[in-house]
Amino acid sequence: MRISTQTLFETGAARIGELQSGLVKTQQQIGTGRRILTPADDPVAAARALEVTQSQSLNIQYGVNRQHAKSSLGAVEGTLSSVTALLQDVKTSVIAAGNGSFSDTERGFLATELRGRFEQLLGLANSRDAMGNYLFSGFQTATPAFAETVPGVVQYQGDQGQRLVQADATRQMAVSNPGQAVFQGGGVDVFETLNDLITLLNTPGTAGLAAGLATANSDTDLALDNVLTVRASVGSRLQELDALDNAGEDRNLQYSQILSELQDLDYAKALTQLSQQQLILEAAQQSFVKTSGLSLFNFI
Amino acid sequence: MATNILSIGQSALAAAQVGLSTTGHNIANAATPGFSRQVVVQGAAQPQSYGFGFMGQGTEVSTIKRVYSEFLGSQVRTAQTTQSGLDSYYAQIKQIDNMLADPASGLSPALQTFFSGIQELSSNPSSIPARQAALSSAESLASRFQSMAGRLDEMAQGVNSQITASVDVINSYAQQIAQLNDAIGRAQGATGQPANDLLDQRDQLVLDLNKEIKATVVKQGDGDYNVFIGNGQPLVVGVTASRLTTMASPTDPEKIRVAYQTTGGSVMVGESSLGGGKLGGVLEFRSRTLEPAQADLDNLAIGLATTFNAQHRLGQDLNGTPGGDFFVVPSAQAGASGFAVAITDPKLIAAAAPIRTAITTGNTGSATISAGAIDAGYLAAPLGAPLTLTYSAGTNELSGFPATEAVTVTSGGIATVFAAGTPVTYTAGASVSFGGISFTLSGTPGDGDSFAVGPNTGGVGDNRNALLLGALQTANTMNGGSSTYQGAYSQIVSQIGNKTRELEVTGSAAGKLLSEATLTLQNESGVNLDEEATNLLRYQQAYQAAGKVMQIASEMFDVLLSLGR
Numbered sequence: 001m002r003i004s005t006q007t008l009f010e011t012g013a014a015r016i017g018e019l020q021s022g023l024v025k026t027q028q029q030i031g032t033g034r035r036i037l038t039p040a041d042d043p044v045a046a047a048r049a050l051e052v053t054q055s056q057s058l059n060i061q062y063g064v065n066r067q068h069a070k071s072s073l074g075a076v077e078g079t080l081s082s083v084t085a086l087l088q089d090v091k092t093s094v095i096a097a098g099n100g101s102f103s104d105t106e107r108g109f110l111a112t113e114l115r116g117r118f119e120q121l122l123g124l125a126n127s128r129d130a131m132g133n134y135l136f137s138g139f140q141t142a143t144p145a146f147a148e149t150v151p152g153v154v155q156y157q158g159d160q161g162q163r164l165v166q167a168d169a170t171r172q173m174a175v176s177n178p179g180q181a182v183f184q185g186g187g188v189d190v191f192e193t194l195n196d197l198i199t200l201l202n203t204p205g206t207a208g209l210a211a212g213l214a215t216a217n218s219d220t221d222l223a224l225d226n227v228l229t230v231r232a233s234v235g236s237r238l239q240e241l242d243a244l245d246n247a248g249e250d251r252n253l254q255y256s257q258i259l260s261e262l263q264d265l266d267y268a269k270a271l272t273q274l275s276q277q278q279l280i281l282e283a284a285q286q287s288f289v290k291t292s293g294l295s296l297f298n299f300i
Numbered sequence: 301m302a303t304n305i306l307s308i309g310q311s312a313l314a315a316a317q318v319g320l321s322t323t324g325h326n327i328a329n330a331a332t333p334g335f336s337r338q339v340v341v342q343g344a345a346q347p348q349s350y351g352f353g354f355m356g357q358g359t360e361v362s363t364i365k366r367v368y369s370e371f372l373g374s375q376v377r378t379a380q381t382t383q384s385g386l387d388s389y390y391a392q393i394k395q396i397d398n399m400l401a402d403p404a405s406g407l408s409p410a411l412q413t414f415f416s417g418i419q420e421l422s423s424n425p426s427s428i429p430a431r432q433a434a435l436s437s438a439e440s441l442a443s444r445f446q447s448m449a450g451r452l453d454e455m456a457q458g459v460n461s462q463i464t465a466s467v468d469v470i471n472s473y474a475q476q477i478a479q480l481n482d483a484i485g486r487a488q489g490a491t492g493q494p495a496n497d498l499l500d501q502r503d504q505l506v507l508d509l510n511k512e513i514k515a516t517v518v519k520q521g522d523g524d525y526n527v528f529i530g531n532g533q534p535l536v537v538g539v540t541a542s543r544l545t546t547m548a549s550p551t552d553p554e555k556i557r558v559a560y561q562t563t564g565g566s567v568m569v570g571e572s573s574l575g576g577g578k579l580g581g582v583l584e585f586r587s588r589t590l591e592p593a594q595a596d597l598d599n600l601a602i603g604l605a606t607t608f609n610a611q612h613r614l615g616q617d618l619n620g621t622p623g624g625d626f627f628v629v630p631s632a633q634a635g636a637s638g639f640a641v642a643i644t645d646p647k648l649i650a651a652a653a654p655i656r657t658a659i660t661t662g663n664t665g666s667a668t669i670s671a672g673a674i675d676a677g678y679l680a681a682p683l684g685a686p687l688t689l690t691y692s693a694g695t696n697e698l699s700g701f702p703a704t705e706a707v708t709v710t711s712g713g714i715a716t717v718f719a720a721g722t723p724v725t726y727t728a729g730a731s732v733s734f735g736g737i738s739f740t741l742s743g744t745p746g747d748g749d750s751f752a753v754g755p756n757t758g759g760v761g762d763n764r765n766a767l768l769l770g771a772l773q774t775a776n777t778m779n780g781g782s783s784t785y786q787g788a789y790s791q792i793v794s795q796i797g798n799k800t801r802e803l804e805v806t807g808s809a810a811g812k813l814l815s816e817a818t819l820t821l822q823n824e825s826g827v828n829l830d831e832e833a834t835n836l837l838r839y840q841q842a843y844q845a846a847g848k849v850m851q852i853a854s855e856m857f858d859v860l861l862s863l864g865r
Contacts, residue, residue: 004337004826005330014815020353038401039797039806047794050408054786057412059420066425082602131427133761139656140760141426160658161671161756163763165423166770176761177337180661296833 012288018279026274035265036174045262052262056255062168063248066241069165072175073234073241075135080182080231086121086229087224090114090194094217097209098202104204111201118194122146125183136179139163145179146191152198154191155178168244173237178229186226193219304348304357305856306316311358315342316846318361319839326827327836334504336366336825339495366496372821373503373821374517380816381510381576386807388462388581390800391590392455397800399451400793407600407789410444413437413775421651422766426618431646438626438641445601449636453596459586460556466512466579467544467558473509474527474541476552477502481524482539487853488523504632509535514576530573543631544569558583589799596792600778604785605629605639607777608769614674615765617758622679623650623765650764651769655683657739657753664746667691667728670739672753678736693747697723698732700750705734 018178028037039046096102097110126144128134133141137158145158158179164172183190200212319340329335341363347354400406417437423432480502487495502525509515509527515535518526527536535542547566549555558574559566571583605627615623626649631640643649657672689700701707707718711730718724724732729742737753756762778788 002823002828002831004822005829006826007822011815011819029616038394038800039793040397040800042798043794043797043801046400046797047790050406050790050793051786052410054773054784058417061416064416065419065423080378131424132828133426135762139652139756139759139762143758157761159656159756161656161759161762163425163761164767166419166767172767184661201727296830300833300837 001291006056008292012284012292015286016281016284019178019284023274023277023281026270026277029265030267030270030274033265033267034263036263042262049259049262052255052258056252056259058169059248059251059255062166063245063252065165065246066167066245069167069173069175070238070241072129072163072165073238074133075129076175076177077125077234077238079124079135080234083121083124083227084181084224084231086117086124087190087220087227090197091220091224093117094197094213094220097197098213107201111198114194114198114201118152118198120193121183121190121194122148125179125196134158135176136182137245138176138178138180146183152191152195154185154189154195166241167241168248171244175237177234182227182230183223184230186222188219188222188226190220190223193223218221302485304355305853306850308356308358308595309846309853311345311360312846312849313843315359315361316342316839316843318364319835320843322364323832323835323839327829327832330827330829330832334500334507335827336368336496336500336503337827340364340684341716363493364496365494366499367825368499368503369821369824370519372817372824373507375513376814376817376821377507377517379732379810379817380507381514381580383807383810383814384511384578385514385576385581385584386803386810388578389585389589390581390803390807392459392582392585393796393800393803395455396452396589396593396796399448400796406793407444407448409787410441411439411773411785411789414441415770417774418766418770421649422763422770425763425766426760428646431618431649435641435643435646435774442627442640445597445636445639448597449594449601449639452590452597453637455590456554456586456594459590460554462582463556463558463579464546466577466582467546469542470509470512470529470535470561470579471543473505473512474535474543477505477509477527477536478539478541480505482640484523485539486555492799499706508859510577513574514581520736530569530575533569555586589754589796593792593796594635596788596795598630598632599638600785600788600792601630601636602632605776605786607775609642610676610771611765611769611772612650613679614653614676614768616652616654616762617650618647618760620759622682624648626650627781649750649765649766652756652759653764654678654756655737655753656756656762657751660688660750660752665691665744665749667741667743667745667749667751669741669751669753672737672739673764675736675738680737683735683737683753683755686752688750688752690750691726691745692723693745695723696726698726698741699723701734707732708733715775798855 008237025037029035036042036046036049072137093110093114097107100108125136125146126134128135132154134143134145137145139161140158143157146154147153147157156179159181160178161176162178163176165175167173184192196212196219197216200209203209208234319342322338324338326337340361342359343362345357345360348355386412414434414437417434421427421430421434431724478580479726480498480686484495484498484502487498506515506517506527513529515527515529516532518528524538525536526534529535533542535544543561545559545561545566546556547559547568549557553764557568557571558579559568571587574580574583606629609625609627609629612623612626617623626643627636628640628642629639630636653672653674655672655674655678657669659667659669687700687702689698701724703721706720707724709716709718709724709727709730709732711727716725726741726745728744731738731740733739739753741751774784776783776787778785779791783791785796
C-alpha cells in the first residue's frame with residue numbers, strides 16, 4: 001500500500017496530540033482531585049452531585065438551626081430553673097409564715113421579702129435572650145411579656161404564638177413558650193398567688209391566716225407543677241435536638257461519601273493511568289522520530 | 301538512420317526531462333494542502349513504416365495528469381463538513397460546559413447560600429443582622445443569575461460574529477471558485493490538457509468551503525464546478541458566484557441571520573437549510589443549545605422570583621405591614637438578566653404571618669386553636685381587628701365569623717360550606733377557613749368558650765412566613781410542579797453535560813472518519829518522497845541513457861564522415 005509522506009507526519013502528529021491531551025486530562029484530574037472536570041465528563045453524576053450538595057447544605061443548615069434552637073431553649077430552661085428555685089423559696093416562706101409565734105411585724109418582714117420575690121419573678125418572666133428579645137411574650141418579642149398595670153396586678157401583654165425552628169427536614173420544633181401558659185397557666189396565676197400571699201401577710205391579726213396560707217401553699221404547688229411540666233417539655237426537646245444532631249452528623253457523612261463516590265478521583269487508578277499514558281506517549285514520540293527519519297534521500 | 305537515432309534519443313531526453321521536472325514539482329509540493337501528485341503519461345511515438353516493418357520513432361509525452369479520485373474527494377468533503385460542524389458546535393457548547401464545570405461558580409452555591417440566609421432569618425426573625433445577611437445572600441443570588449445570563453449573552457454575541465465571519469469567508473471562497481472555473485475553462489479549452497494545479501486549487505477551495513458550510517459539487521460537462529449549499533441553494537454557477545449576507549432577525553434584533561443577497565434586497569435563508577460546517581455548527585448550537593439554555597435559565601429566574609414573591613406577600617414585615625415583592629420579577633424579554641432584589645431595607649423582609657390566634661383566658665373546655673395560616677385570598681380583605689369566635693354548647697355552634705364571609709369546615713377530607721352570616725357547627729379536629737384564613741380547632745370547648753383570631757400586631761418574633769419561605773427550597777415549584785429550583789438548574793447542567801458528551805463522542809467519530817477519508821485520498825493522491833526519490837533516480841538514468849543514445853548516434857555520424865577522408 002502506498003502512503004503519502006504527508007500522511008506519515010499528519011497521523012504521527014495527530015496521535016501524539018491525542019496522547020498529550022489524554023495525559024493533560026489525567027494530570028488535571030490528579031491536580032484537582034476531581035473525576036468530573038466538567039459536566040460533560042459524567043452528566044448524570046454531575047447533576048446528581050448538585051442535588052446531593054443541596055441536601056448536604058440543607059443538612060448543615062438544619063444543624064445551625066438546631067444550635068439556635070438549643071440556645072433559645074437553653075435560655076428558657078435557665079430562666080425556668082430560676083423560677084423553680086424562686087417558687088421553692090416562696091414555699092419555704094409560706095411554711096415559715098405559719099409559725100404561730102410570729103407577730104404581725106415579723107409577718108410584715110416576710111411580706112416585704114415576698115414582695116422582693118414578686119419583683120424578681122416579674123423580672124424573670126420578662127427575661128430577654130442574647131439578642132434582646134423577650135423570651136415569654138409569644139410573637140411580640142419586642143414587647144415585655146408582663147406588666148404590673150396596677151400595683152400587685154400583672155397582666156400578660158404577649159400572645160400565644162410559639163416560634164418554631166426547622167430542626168430537621170421534617171421536624172419543626174417550638175423554641176419558645178408563651179409566658180401566659182408558663183406563669184398564669186395550670187389553673188393558677190403565680191403573680192396573683194404571690195400578691196394574695198403578700199396581702200395576707202400584711203393583714204394584721206391571724207384571722208383567716210391558716211386558711212390563706214393553705215391556699216397559698218397549694219397554689220404555689222400548682223404553679224411549681226406547671227413550671228416543672230414546661231421544663232420537662234423543654235428538656236425533652238433539648239434531648240431530641242441532641243438525637244437529631246447525631247442523626248444529622250451521620251447523614252452528613254453519608255452525603256460526603258456519596259459526593260466523593262460521584263465526583264472524586266480514584267488516585268491509585270489515575271496515577272497508574274498517568275504512567276501508562278506517559279509510557280505510550282514516549283513510545284509514540286520515539287517511534288515517530290525514527291520512522292520519519294527514514295528517507296531514501298538519505299542514501300542518494 | 302543516424303538522424304533518426306538522434307531524434308529518438310532527443311525524444312527520450314525530453315521525456316526524461318519532463319519526468320524530472322514533474323518529480324521535482326511533486327517533491328516541491330509534498331506539503332502543499334490539496335496538492336495531488338502528478339505523473340507523466342508517456343507513450344511510444346507513431347512508428348514509421350518500412351518495407352521490413354514498423355520502426356519505432358522514440359517516445360512522446362502525451363500528458364501530465366494528476367492522480368485524483370473524484371469519489372474519494374467527495375467523501376473527504378462530506379466528512380470534512382460534518383466534522384467542522386460538530387467541531388464548532390462542540391467548541392461553543394464547551395464554553396457553557398466550562399462555565400458550569402466548577403461546582404463553586406455555578407448557580408447552586410448561590411441558591412444554597414440564599415436559602416441558608418432565609419433559614420438563619422427564620423431562627424432570628426427580629427435580628428437586623430440576620431435580615432441583612434438574608435438580603436445580602438439574595439443580592440448575590442441575583443448577581444449570579446445576572447452574570448450567568450451575561451455570559452450566555454456574550455456567547456450569543458460570539459455566535460453573531462462567527463456567523464458574520466463565516467459568511468465573509470464563504471463569499472470569498474465562492475468568488476474564488478467562480479474565478480477558477482473561468483481560469484480552468486480557458487486553460488483547458490486552449491490546450492485540451494488538464495490544468496492540474498488549478499484543478500487542485502479549486503478542489504481545495506471546495507474542501508475549505510465545506511469547512512464553513514456543507515457544499516455539494518455538480519461537475520458540468522465543460523469542467524465547471526457548480527456549487528450548492530444547504531438544501532440545494534446555488535452558490536456558484538459557472539463563472540458567477542452568489543453572495544450571502546447577514547441581517548438582523550425580524551423577531552429579535554440581537555440575533556444575526558443569514559440571507560441571500562439579490563438585486564432586490566436580501567432574502568433570509570431558513571436555518572435548517574444551512575447545515576454542516578462551522579456556520580451550520582454555530583447555527584445549530586444557537587438553536588439547539590444556547591437558546592434553550594437561556595430560556596431555561598430565564599424560566600428558573602422568573603419562576604423563582606414569582607413563587608418566592610407569592611409567599612413573601614403572604615407575610616408581614618418587621619414594621620407590621622404586609623409583605624411586598626421580595627424579588628423583581630424579570631420580564632420575559634429580560635429573563636435572568638433582569639433578576640434583582642426588590643427591597644433594600646432589611647426590615648421589609650416579611651418573616652411573620654399577618655394573623656395570630658389565641659384561646660381566651662378563662663375558657664372552661666379543653667379546646668385548642670392552631671396557629672393559623674393564610675392564603676392569597678386574605679390579602680383582599682385583611683382583618684382590621686381581632687375576631688372572637690364563641691362556642692355555644694346548646695347548639696354546638698360557633699358564632700362571631702365575619703358577616704360577609706362564607707365559612708368552610710373541612711373534616712376528614714369532606715368540606716362543608718356555611719353561608720355567610722350563619723352559625724357554624726363545631727367539629728373537633730376540623731379545619732376552619734374563611735376569607736383566606738384557615739386554622740384547626742380541636743378538643744372539646746365548654747359553653748361560652750371563645751377563640752380569638754386577629755392581626756399579628758407587634759409580632760416581630762414571629763417566623764412562620766420565614767419558615768414557609770425556607771420550605772420553598774425543597775418544594776416542587778418548577779417545571780409544572782415537578783422539580784425544585786435546584787432540580788431545574790441541575791436539569792440545565794445535565795442537558796448541557798449530556799449534549800457536550802454526545803458531541804465529544806460524535807465529534808471524535810467524525811474526526812476519525814475524516815482522517816480515514818483523507819488518508820485514503822492521500823494514499824492515492826499524496827506525494828511519497830521515497831517514491832519520488834525512486835522516480836528521480838529512474839528519470840536521471842533515463843536521461844543519461846538517452847544522452848548515451850545521442851552520443852552513439854553522433855559517433856555513428858562521425859564514422860560516416862570519416863569514410864570520405
